[in-house]
Amino acid sequence: MDRHDRQIRVSEIGKQGQQKISAATLLIVGCGALGTYCAEQLVRGGIKNIILVDPDSVDETNLQRQALFVTDDATSRLKKVTAAKKQLQRIDPQVQVTTYPCSFEQVVFEELGTIDLILDCTDNFHTRSLINLYAYHHELPFVFGACNRTTGQVMALHPCKQPCLHCVFPQLDGLEKEDCSTVGVLTPLVPFVTSLQVALVYKILLDDPTLSWQTMTYADLWHSALDHYLIKKKATCPVCSEKKTTSAVAVEAKKICGTDVYQTTLSPLQQHALLENSRRHSAILKENPLAAKIQIGTIELTLFKNGKVLIYGLTPKNSRLLPEFLQMIVKGATYDSENRSLDHQ
Ligand SMILES: [Zn+2]
Numbered sequence: 054m055d056r057h058d059r060q061i062r063v064s065e066i067g068k069q070g071q072q073k074i075s076a077a078t079l080l081i082v083g084c085g086a087l088g089t090y091c092a093e094q095l096v097r098g099g100i101k102n103i104i105l106v107d108p109d110s111v112d113e114t115n116l117q118r119q120a121l122f123v124t125d126d127a128t129s130r131l132k133k134v135t136a137a138k139k140q141l142q143r144i145d146p147q148v149q150v151t152t153y154p155c156s157f158e159q160v161v162f163e164e165l166g167t168i169d170l171i172l173d174c175t176d177n178f179h180t181r182s183l184i185n186l187y188a189y190h191h192e193l194p195f196v197f198g199a200c201n202r203t204t205g206q207v208m209a210l211h212p213c214k215q216p217c218l219h220c221v222f223p224q225l226d227g228l229e230k231e232d233c234s235t236v237g238v239l240t241p242l243v244p245f246v247t248s249l250q251v252a253l254v255y256k257i258l259l260d261d262p263t264l265s266w267q268t269m270t271y272a273d274l275w276h277s278a279l280d281h282y283l284i285k286k287k288a289t290c291p292v293c294s295e296k297k298t299t300s301a302v303a304v305e306a307k308k309i310c311g312t313d314v315y316q317t318t319l320s321p322l323q324q325h326a327l328l329e330n331s332r333r334h335s336a337i338l339k340e341n342p343l344a345a346k347i348q349i350g351t352i353e354l355t356l357f358k359n360g361k362v363l364i365y366g367l368t369p370k371n372s373r374l375l376p377e378f379l380q381m382i383v384k385g386a387t388y389d390s391e392n393r394s395l396d397h398q
Pocket of ligand 1: 218220221287294
């Protein structure tokens with residue numbers, strides 16, 4: 054008897070659908086409440102290849118709402134991805150689980166191999182913004198999920214075809230990190246929200262005709278209510294529209310006391326634009342999973358994966374033009390002009 058027999062009997066899945074589920078590789082970013090419940094359901098449902106990304110270790114306050122973890126994992130401060138892998142392979146010894154005990158921005162994307170879709174199971178908008186960019190540039194679908202007190206939000210996104218997460222939340226880069234450590238989350242809300250996420254994963258893998266890339270579902274567990282909102286692609290979206298407006302975002306830098314080094318922080322979008330432009334102009338001197346060293350004329354930049362930038366080689370004269378310079382490096386204009394705008398004004 055096939056261990057997935059009861060699911061195969063569901064006409065929406067069937068034998069062919071089950072085969073598609075088994076053949077898929079999923080990237081789950083975030084191995085907390087959403088990530089662990091999604092992973093457990095997906096492995097029980099027949100997924101055989103999973104990549105887990107999360108930098109944290111299990112602690113006692115996780116056990117209230119995160120599946121897969123037990124008290125011993127918290128006592129020994131096991132990495133979440135390690136504890137999750139152990140439990141997932143007890144559920145199905147055939148499942149392949151690749152673990153990255155680091156943040157998403159530290160993952161070397163080239164190592165990930167072929168992925169069918171991404172599950173956004175994070176708790177902050179900085180990482181969500183990066184997932185959105187990654188999905189857009191790799192033409193991948195992803196499933197967004199969020200939990201907050203007694204309500205949740207779920208949406209299937211295909212940023213290169215339909216609205217991206219920036220179209221849904223135009224202030225994505227500026228949204229504060231708000232997670233359940235500050236707002237709280239009801240224990241049964243998590244399986245409620247992740248069930249909706251996993252159903253969307255199935256629909257994507259099965260290319261189900263009822264799947265919508267434009268519907269945000271709001272789930273209110275306390276009132277047993279589901280609401281759906283139509284989301285449209287924004288004509289001026291800085292990520293997915295034809296008229297990208299990255300350069301319109303202001304960038305400011307501050308001098309680090311007692312040094313000639315300036316420091317600033319770029320949004321994920323600006324960071325991505327800077328890296329892409331630098332690669333195109335072969336301006337990257339060195340790059341590793343944590344940082345990239347970039348040379349633009351006489352100026353050298355170190356761009357860290359968390360968006361922090363250190364700027365070396367500025368003189369008192371040209372440092373006055375730093376805001377304009379930063380605008381330009383994000384736009385990619387300075388490479389061609391050999392930094393002339395900065396030195397000759
Ligand atoms: Zn967009």
